Amino acid sequence: MVTLDVSVPSPRSLEKAKLFFGEDAVSGHDKDEENYRKDTIQDLVRARSGWLLLFFVGLMLAAVVVEAFEAVLREHVELSYFVPLLIGHGGNTGSQSNATVIRALALGHLRPSDWMMVVWKECAAGTVMGGGLGVVIMAFCYLWSGISTQVGVTVAISLPVVSLWANLLGGVFPLLSSHLGFNPAVTSAPLMTTVVDSTGLILYFGIAKAVMGI
Numbered sequence: 001m002v003t004l005d006v007s008v009p010s011p012r013s014l015e016k017a018k019l020f021f022g023e024d025a026v027s028g029h030d031k032d033e034e035n036y037r038k039d040t041i042q043d044l045v046r047a048r049s050g051w052l053l054l055f056f057v058g059l060m061l062a063a064v065v066v067e068a069f070e071a072v073l074r075e076h077v078e079l080s081y082f083v084p085l086l087i088g089h090g091g092n093t094g095s096q097s098n099a100t101v102i103r104a105l106a107l108g109h110l111r112p113s114d115w116m117m118v119v120w121k122e123c124a125a126g127t128v129m130g131g132g133l134g135v136v137i138m139a140f141c142y143l144w145s146g147i148s149t150q151v152g153v154t155v156a157i158s159l160p161v162v163s164l165w166a167n168l169l170g171g172v173f174p175l176l177s178s179h180l181g182f183n184p185a186v187t188s189a190p191l192m193t194t195v196v197d198s199t200g201l202i203l204y205f206g207i208a209k210a211v212m213g214i
Contacts, residue, residue: 058194069205078147082155086204090166090196097122097170102184112179122171123164130163154208162200
């Protein structure tokens, strides 16, 4: 005999989810699909320009950070090989943390006052995951003759640090958004990604300078 254990959300959980994600999303009716044909180009531009401007500012800050550490890159150009890896990993792990906390908030499993527990769990998880990837990177750099040991050590240290930082932001921003009365599903993820892109580079190049004695 095969049995299925189906968990049915309580009415209270559904109400909380509607507050975070919108009644149409929870009920299965997508209002945007019905109204998209009616939206003008001006409507689309007006609705998206604010976030795009925020992303643009974040990317500009990342460019400024790279320029500030130009001397480091000039001496160790192989550091640039791992910039997409570090920034991509920071965005990915931060997004996972962000989505997990938003879901917990929506279902009533978390409140903004639980921030200390969230900080501890997300920082610990980020450090463990980043540390594991750091070991993989060290092995990869050992096998890749074009990468120096110093660069391998730099990346191996940077991964858990960036992972911890991204998880911290991904977990705290939804709580902060909820506390301030904003919709965490709309505001926290783009903000986290923008901050991680710039600050992750600062952490990476700062660690590189410390390891290489520049």
